Each structure stands twice: as C-alpha cells, then as structure tokens.
Amino acid sequence: MRIVAIANQKGGCGKTTTAVNLSSALALLGYKILLIDLDPQAHASLGLDVVKDITIYDVLSKLTKYRTNLRQIITPIEENFDLVPSNILLSTIEQELSDEISREARLHDALSGFQSDYDFCFIDCPPNLGLLTINAIRAAQDVIIPVEAGRFAVEGVKKIIEIIDLVKNRLNHPVTRKVLVTMFDSRLRHSFSVLDSVKTVFRNELYDTIIHVNVKLKEAQSKGVPVISHDKYSRGAKDYISLAREITSGIEKEKKMDDVLAATIKEEIPKFISVNFSLLAPEANEVYVVGDFNNWTKSDDNHMVRDISDHGKWFIDLPLIAGTYRYKFIVDDTWVEDPLNFRQQENSFGGVDSLLEVKPK
Template sequence: MALPGFETTVEKTPEKPVGPTGRQKHEFPDPRPIKRHGPARIISLCNQKGGVGKTTTTINLGAALASYGRRVLAIDFDPQGALSAGLGVPTHDVTTIYDLLLNGKVDPKEAIQQTSVEGLDVIPANIDLSAAEVHLVNEVAREQILARVLRKVSADYDVILIDCQPSLGILTVNALTASHGVLIPLECEFFALRGVALLIETIDKVRDRLNPAIELDGILATMYDSRTLHSREVLERVVDAFGDRVLETVVGRTVKFPDASVAGVPITEFAPEHAAAKAYLSVARELIQRGAVA
C-alpha cells in the first residue's frame, strides 16, 4: 500500500497482437531486390483433396512473388487446366506439359507462355494430361521425368511453382520428386484436415526413396472464416498438430477469387486493395523470410 503523496504508477506493457493462428502477429517486411536470377527453387503445391485452394494459391502466390522482382514459372500439372485458364493462357493447339513429359526432344521453352503479370510465366496443361499416367507406367525412372524437364529451364527463374492435381498418383509423385519444397494449401474444414497426415506420409516416402532433399515449406490455411467456430477450431487443431510449419498468414474466404479467375488475372491485379490480395503478398513475404524463396 502506497503512502499518501507517494502513489506509484505501474506502466502496462502493451499486449502484442495475436493472429488467427493464435501466435504473435508479425508484419513481414518487403524483401530486398535480388541481383541475379536462378537457379530456381521448385515448390509443389500439393493436397490430395480437391477444392482447397491449390490453383488459387499457385496463381496468386506466383503473381505476388513476381511483384517483388522474382522470376516465376508456374507449371499446370492438373488435367483440368484450371491454372492455365485462371491466368488467361490458351491450352489447345499449343505445346503443353503433356508434350514435354512424353517427348524428351521437345524444348520446354517452346511450351512457356507469358501471362499478363510481368515476371510470371506458365507452362499450360489440358485434358491430354489425364492420359500421362497410363503412358508413363512403362517408362524407365518414370518418377523423375518432370525433374528432367524442369532442369532445362531452372536457370531462367527464381522459383517454379507446380500446381498438382488432387491425387497422390504418378503425376504428383513426379512433382514431389522434382521439388525442393512442398506448400500444402489447407481449407479450414474438417474433411480437408483428415488427409494431411497421409500427404505428409507420402512426402516422407518420396524423401526416403526418391528425393532426399525435399522438405515441407509450410501449411497455408485457406478459405478461413473467422465468423465460424468450425473454421477457428480446424485452424487451432492444425496449429496444435504442426506448430510453426503452419504459416502465420491466413487466406480468408471471398467471392473475389472466382471473379478474378473468370477475368483470367490474379487477384493482385483484379482487386489489389482487397484483403485477399494483401494476404497473398504477405504469404510471399513470409516464404521469402522463411528462406523457401530467394
């Protein structure tokens, strides 16, 4: 008890803001420009469940990284060709990733198409890719075919993003074998959470048998809605299970993503001031800070 006339004041320490993941919130700084380009770090965006935001993340993360001066090549590795459509590039009567996988004499540079985003290129895909698994079954070292293709263009880029199809078949194994890292987009929904353990088990098998250098770059929570208890509980469980491997940045649910896809441009161009565009810029900065991207 303070004596009269000798009252003391206690300064309160300002509370540090907490982000959606329950951890201290950071503002990731804008990265420094890079002086030289290449060789690329290859990252697969992978989840065997569909509709979790793999393609959306590939498009918008690629655009965000390009806006920070990185040269980015996006590989459409899904027969649905959603990545190609979302970036507004043609998929028919052009050289696609399918041609590169089946014919080693085709120069990968012939398949590369420029997008509306400076610094972001794409190798497209179409429904032909669905036949690739059948054709690759009898190939020697079939798990390493994509790695051989990307080796020819790696020096021209800083990062190569592979948009995998929703399965754990031979195409996805090819992507993992070619990659240095894996980014797992995870919808904040219970059924999406169930398959993550199986995917990480697959990554561990690829590391053990085919690609010792592969590592998990992070788990990105997508389609997060802070208004619902379900979203908050799923995100909490993911952080409890995987800790710091869960990115601090969280991407919210919004109708702007399909609108941007229809327009054939990333959300960073379609609605640059929208919270979703700022979220993917933050994802890019966070991955650069983590060392996943140069």
C-alpha cells in the first residue's frame, strides 16, 4: 500500500477536492483506496455525505470514551473506495497529545497492519502545519502539495517543504514530494505566468497533469459525491483521471487499469469525434461556443481558450456525436456566426446560425 499525504498549510488550495476525486478516479481504475479525513473541518467526509460520531479522533485519542481502531470506522463509499471519517472533535487532539511521546507517529501506528488491504491510502490534511499534518507526513511515503494557480506564492510552498524535510531528517523517514497545480484558469493570462514560475521552481517535482477550474467539482462537493459520479465527462473528472493515470504509470497494475478503463468508456468514447472551433477576436475578453450540443448555454466546458501565441485567435476542441448542429460564438456577450463557415440556417429570432455537420469516423 502506498500512503500519500495531501498537504499544504494554505487554505482552499484544493487538498480535499484532490483527495476525494483522485481517490474516486483510482477506484474507478480498479485500485483499492482508503481515504483518511484528517481535517477537523471534515470536508472530505461531508463532501462524500458522511457524518459520523465515531471518527479518526477516536482512533488517535487516548482520552476518548469511544476508543476504537481504524478498521472499525471504515465507511464504504463506492466500489474499491473506503473512507475513514473525521469530525470537529479532532481539533482537540493537538492539545491532548502535547505531552505524549511519539505523538507524531500515532497515525503511522494506526495504519500498521493495513499494508495488504489497499493499493493506496490518501490522507487529507488540515490547512496548518500542526501535529495532524506531521502525523500524515510521518505515515506517508509521498506528499502531494496542491498549489492554486491563481494564488501561487513560493514562500508558502517552501514552508511545507521545510516541514517535510524536518520529518525526513529528524525522524529518519524517507518521503517524496510533488507539486500539483490546481484551479488553473486557461482564460487568464496570469495563470500561464504562474505555471511558468511553478515549473521554474519545481521542475521535476511537478505533476504533468494540471487540474483546471471546473464548476462541476464544486457542484459534486455540494452534492456529496465525487465528480466522476456527478458528471463523468466534465473537465474535472478528466483531469483527476489523468492524474490517477500519471500516478500509477509504471506500476505493474497498469494493464489492469487499462482494461477497466477501456471497459468503462468503451460504450461512450468511440462515439465522440473531436471538433475544433476557432474564431479570430483579438479584442475579446472571453469567447464561448454555444449550440444545439450544449443547450446554447455558456459554461466552463465551452469557454474558448486564447491562443498563447496571442494572435487574437480563440479555440476549443469539443467532443461531439455525429450529426448536424447549429451553433454560434458569444464574444463578450455578443452573439456572432462563424465567419469562416458559409453554411448557415435561419433561426426563430430572425437571424442566422452557423451549421455544422459532424460525420461518423
């Protein structure tokens, strides 16, 4: 079993979203996953619709009336995916354990004996560098450090790296670390410059996969399910499946993963044909493509991306099923036809829509 802590003292950088959705993506690929909610805010538990009275607190505490072990509080979420829940009582543990010897190894000890039960155990840490985060790093072989693309600050990330190094050196515990860029917004030029500086600072300690901003991740969290159950075709689901693949590439189970993935998407994916839309709009601040295929509504998934070389071109690839579609672009709230497509059809508003035929492959 690979134990992976997801840690960064910065609040709201995507730790819990990553913990929940990476767990669910790996479970879909056939890996057995245990997710430990180690945050007194219990966002991972709540985000999976789990509210319990007996929690990880009662495993780590010596004072609780309900002293228990991990095995007894494991809560099944989905096939291959189990959760160890948390609740607000966990916030007292720091104080409680302040005089204990080996207080930083309590989670590590609680996990001994679980080696063959799971392929991965993820630990969702709270937004501070206190005893809980140290317990997570002490228990883990790897640490994922999510950093939010819009608010990246080298200093903040250095702090968590210092703590990892401290645990590594003082407790003589080998642990690797890797940065994951989250909430990347390709509409913002700023995101690209942040990505450049993260790449410069972390080089090969950076996941290739980038997690984009996607409203479906928020929606899934408030519905109490992983994004794959909420909308498996969303950008968020695809990003976390890519991350799962990246993390497991090289692991001998890759074949099993490919088989499961192929079986899962066999029905749907081949039906889709990737269609490229592009529009020259140098002055625009934002551009969407809307049409029959997305109910003519703007969303994260049809927001076009400005060409990085910045010749004023906007583009997007959309997966569409074979058929005939009407569409338009929305350029800063103004609806326009595709100037490069001469096939048009009148619409009921007295104007025209562009017409597109997607042929089966």
